[in-house]
Amino acid sequence: MFHDPKHHIKIYQGDCLEILAAIPENCVDMIFADPPNFLSNGGITCHAGKMVSVNKGQWDRSQGPDANHEFNRQWLAACQRVLKPNGTIWVSGTSHVIHSVGFAMQQLGMKLLNDISWVKPNPPPNLSCRYFTHATETIIWAAKNSRSKHTFNYDLMREMAGGKQMKSIWQIAAPERAEKRLGKHPTQKPLALLERIVLAASNPCDLVLDPFAGSGTTAIVALRIGRAALGIEFNFDFAWLGVRRLLDELVAVGFHAAGYAPSLDAVLPFMDRSDPQGFSHRMAPHTKLVQRECRFYFIGTARREVIYSVEALSLEEAWQAFQQSSKSSESVFTVIKTETEIYLAR
Numbered sequence: 001m002f003h004d005p006k007h008h009i010k011i012y013q014g015d016c017l018e019i020l021a022a023i024p025e026n027c028v029d030m031i032f033a034d035p036p037n038f039l040s041n042g043g044i045t046c047h048a049g050k051m052v053s054v055n056k057g058q059w060d061r062s063q064g065p066d067a068n069h070e071f072n073r074q075w076l077a078a079c080q081r082v083l084k085p086n087g088t089i090w091v092s093g094t095s096h097v098i099h100s101v102g103f104a105m106q107q108l109g110m111k112l113l114n115d116i117s118w119v120k121p122n123p124p125p126n127l128s129c130r131y132f133t134h135a136t137e138t139i140i141w142a143a144k145n146s147r148s149k150h151t152f153n154y155d156l157m158r159e160m161a162g163g164k165q166m167k168s169i170w171q172i173a174a175p176e177r178a179e180k181r182l183g184k185h186p187t188q189k190p191l192a193l194l195e196r197i198v199l200a201a202s203n204p205c206d207l208v209l210d211p212f213a214g215s216g217t218t219a220i221v222a223l224r225i226g227r228a229a230l231g232i233e234f235n236f237d238f239a240w241l242g243v244r245r246l247l248d249e250l251v252a253v254g255f256h257a258a259g260y261a262p263s264l265d266a267v268l269p270f271m272d273r274s275d276p277q278g279f280s281h282r283m284a285p286h287t288k289l290v291q292r293e294c295r296f297y298f299i300g301t302a303r304r305e306v307i308y309s310v311e312a313l314s315l316e317e318a319w320q321a322f323q324q325s326s327k328s329s330e331s332v333f334t335v336i337k338t339e340t341e342i343y344l345a346r
């Protein structure tokens with residue numbers, strides 16, 4: 001559905017069991033999986049202060065404990081096959097699914113490395129008042145098998161923990177409003193959570209895979225921190241949301257305006273004091289300039305408003321155009337130059 005060959009980012013729309021079967025074995029460095037929690041079964045929860053039924057979609061319905069566990073075994077086995085010998089997998093889930101995931105990992109001979117408690121500082125209240133408020137999700141981190149020599153960027157994690165060993169309790173807020181700007185996924189993970197995971201267990205240019213990609217969070221983090229990524233999502237709308245979020249990351253638009261103080265330019269000719277390099281030298285190297293517009297606005301002395309504007313390459317050219325215009329009899333208070341440059345990822 002999406003392929004960015006420059007950054008090695010791919011999104012496939014389809015069933016992860018089918019697509020994983022088509023990927024060669026031993027080629028993925030790290031996997032993050034956020035599988036269905038099997039909790040959309042008519043229960044209630046609190047959303048935006050209102051009581052609502054838990055219905056995230058058909059994909060989240062329980063098929064019964066045995067069928068759910070069999071599904072977990074199948075996709076975990078498929079992930080284990082594509083992992084490199086030293087590769088690791090992270091799986092996030094609520095209590096509805098995570099015990100089955102942990103058991104299936106043991107059945108498959110994976111090596112359990114850690115279980116992280118992801119603590120949500122502002123969880124929705126428990127409306128029934130018969131349970132504690134659910135405020136955590138567990139993330140199990142496991143290596144392909146007992147022989148794996150897994151990657152752990154210990155020093156970086158220690159630095160991120162303020163110079164102390166990082167603990168397995170991570171307090172990270174739910175996705176920020178800006179992360180849902182392009183559309184909503186009911187179980188979208190925060191970018192900050194994925195960033196920590198990918199930084200902890202992979203190196204630049206490693207291949208990161210997400211078999212339940214949802215809104216593309218893992219691929220976006222991979223793009224941002226220089227990892228290759230492969231996301232699989234069977235729901236078209238969610239996959240398309242992921243593509244939109246990726247495209248949004250790849251486009252950078254900048255504005256640069258330069259104004260001229262009349263006290264400095266009281267005597268003609270006015271001077272162009274804008275940066276001769278434009279702002280191309282400040283843009284990321286993988287971006288390409290696709291559109292540039294340089295426009296000059298003439299501000300009147302009697303009327304403090306734009307009396308004339310023209311697109312031109314230089315101040316001299318703009319003056320010539322102004323002098324040939326019907327406005328040339330009006331006196332000019334100042335000239336403002338604006339430069340718009342649009343950069344796109346190559």
Ligand SMILES: C[S@@+](CC[C@H](N)C(=O)[O-])C[C@H]1O[C@@H](n2cnc3c(N)ncnc32)[C@H](O)[C@@H]1O
Binds near residue numbers: 016185216
């Ligand atoms: C818990 S959500 C993942 C959310 C994701 N982590 C994010 O940040 O947006 C699980 C996703 O898996 C997808 N899904 C469920 N079964 C699948 C399957 N067999 N193959 C591929 N995707 C599947 C669902 O459509 C859903 O979007």
